[in-house]
Amino acid sequence: EDQVTQSPEALRLQEGESSSLNCSYTVSGLRGLFWYRQDPGKGPEFLFTLYSAGEEKEKERLKATLTKKESFLHITAPKPEDSATYLCAVRGTGFQKLVFGTGTRLLVSP
Amino acid sequence: EPEVTQTPSHQVTQMGQEVILRCVPISNHLYFYWYRQILGQKVEFLVSFYNNEISEKSEIFDDQFSVERPDGSNFTLKIRSTKLEDSAMYFCASSARPDTQYFGPGTRLTVL
Numbered sequence: 001e002d003q004v005t006q007s008p009e010a011l012r013l014q015e016g017e018s019s020s021l022n023c024s025y026t027v028s029g030l031r032g033l034f035w036y037r038q039d040p041g042k043g044p045e046f047l048f049t050l051y052s053a054g055e056e057k058e059k060e061r062l063k064a065t066l067t068k069k070e071s072f073l074h075i076t077a078p079k080p081e082d083s084a085t086y087l088c089a090v091r092g093t094g095f096q097k098l099v100f101g102t103g104t105r106l107l108v109s110p
Numbered sequence: 111e112p113e114v115t116q117t118p119s120h121q122v123t124q125m126g127q128e129v130i131l132r133c134v135p136i137s138n139h140l141y142f143y144w145y146r147q148i149l150g151q152k153v154e155f156l157v158s159f160y161n162n163e164i165s166e167k168s169e170i171f172d173d174q175f176s177v178e179r180p181d182g183s184n185f186t187l188k189i190r191s192t193k194l195e196d197s198a199m200y201f202c203a204s205s206a207r208p209d210t211q212y213f214g215p216g217t218r219l220t221v222l
Contacts, residue, residue, distance in 0.1 A: 032209060043114075043201050043213035044153065087153065096141065096166050096208040097155035 002027045002092045004101035012107045013078055021073040021086055021104045029093030033071050035064050036087040038103065044087055047073075078108045112136040114214035116202050122220045123192050131187045131217045133202030142185045143203040143211060144177065146170070153201065159185065160208075192221045 005024045013019055025033065032051055036044035048057040050066040057064045061082065063074040073086055085105045089098040115134045123129050135142050144156040158166040159177055176188045185204075189196055199218050203211040 034210065036213070041199075041216075041218075043215045046210060046212055049210045089153075091208075096143070096158040096160075097168070098145075098153075098211060099155070100153040102152045 002090055002095075002099040004088055004090055004099055006086075006088050006101035006104050008104060009102070010105040010107070012109065013075075015079055015108055015110050016077045018074070018076045018078070020075070021106070023071040023073070023088030023101060024069060025071070025088070025090045026069075027090045027092040027099075031091045031093055031095075033066055034089045034091070034098060035071070035073055036089065038085045038087055040085075047086075075106070078106075080108045080110050082106065083108045114202055114204055114212055116200075116214040116217050118217060119215065120218045120220070122222065125194060125221055126191050129189050129192055129219065131189075131200050131202075131219070133185045133187075133214055134183050135185055135202065135204030136206075136212060137183070139204035139206050139212075141165075141205045141208055141211075142177075142179070143205075144187045145201045145203065145213075146198040147201065147216075148198045156187070158208075189219075192219075194221050197221045 003026045007022045035047040038044045048064040053068045055066050061076050065072045085103040087103045089100040117132045142159045147153045157171045174190050178186050199216040201216045202214045205211045
């Protein structure tokens, strides 16, 4: 069964303090690894899709990377508005569903 | 930028009542999905819908649930007889291919 584990559960950073979030996965034939941002009481907001090991995607202060077993979301010089829960999900071969992790709650203090 | 919309934003119902949650997917998308998130838990897949039929469903999606695309724009989730444990945020999503899924803002369902 496909599984996603995210760490840490929660992360508190000072503004400007860079860090990384981890997403470990097991999947039967990766068809995509997805990062979403979720604000409290809102729906997941799409950030990145990664398909194969070695792939990297960037958007503003965020950079996602992928290996055969895990993905990292690197946050460079975060700002308070980056505070949110970051969700990782995978799609396996033969499936349309996304399997989500429990997320990392990020709090960036000014 | 096109968005998935959902109505209502909050639905309160009595146990045993039927509810219908509505979604308008992004207009040129062909794949539609429902997920739910119980408070404090992970987002869970319920069902996917393509070409006017269910293409995949989870164990959660039992006979109490049904989905429909009644016209060219709406996609609905019906829960026939709600239970307390159905209380959750319900998210609709859509995609152009079975790939990147775009989520709506959710409907918070409270069953009393």
